[in-house]
Amino acid sequence: MLQLPIFISAESCSFSKKRLRALFLSTFFEHRFEKQYDKGAYYLNLKGNQPMEHTTSDGRILVMTAVEGEREAVLRGLKGDTRFVVELAGVGAPSAAASTVLALAAAGDYRLVISAGIGGGFVEVAALESVVVADAIIAADLGAETAEGFSSVDELGFGSSRIAVNVATAQRFVQALRAAGQTAVAGPILTVSTATGTAATAERLAKRVPGAAAEAMEGYGVAVAANRLELPTMEIRTISNAVGPRDRAAWRIKEALQALEAAFSTLTEVI
Secondary structure, three states: OOOEEHHHHHHHHHHHHHHHHHHHHHHHHHHHHHHHHHHEEEEEEEEOOOOOOOOOOOOOEEEOOHHHHHHHHHHHHHOOOOOOEEEOOOHHHHHHHHHHHHHHHHHHOOEEEEEEEEEEOOOOOOOOEEEEEEEEEEEEEEEEEEEEOOEEEHHHHHOOOOOEOOOHHHHHHHHHHHOOOEEEEEEEEEEEEOOOOHHHHHHHHHHHHHOEEEEEOOOHHHHHHHOOOOEEEEEEEEEEOOOOOOOHOOHHHHHHHHHHHHHHHHHHHHH
């Protein structure tokens, strides 16, 4: 279990920030978490290894994308389906986590949170233009370097770098995508702070997480925010490039965005 301190300074808050702080404390601490106080810090208990269940069909679905182009592709696929709200997360896990917290705090009727966009695919698992649905969301570079190599926060005893998802739900969506004519796989999606640019790094990541299907930069951040509100989460990536050397001439961003649009069109029929 990872315990993260959050320090709050009233003196540094504007009026609007004070209101947001009050909403945050009410929603997060009083209703959802164990609360401990020690030396001026509140500690949140993060339990990432147990998937949250889809317990109801009521409520909306929050979709977080890093950039506007991804958001527009998702919206085209949704075709005005009012069950979905699509917001921008920004690039990287810290921005994604903060943006997701704000979106969830603004409305209390969400039942599912999805991180979505394009990403890199591990070539032996996910082909260009295919869809990857996460069966685990993993912060692949969250840890420490040691003399023996990389140690994850799990190995260091500081919590978990993995957020579990409902694997059965992921597999059902993959089957629906295939039935709709898309190439789709379920597998671990890695969250990294630096996009992979060499074959050596790609090899290290594939060895670190056997079966890794894709990498992106936001999924773990979105998933942590959802997890702390006890909401189930998914990650959906369409593959624009191979994980490894950055060969821009081989990238298929347009095609990956089209695949993302098609994937969300299918999602509206099965969720």
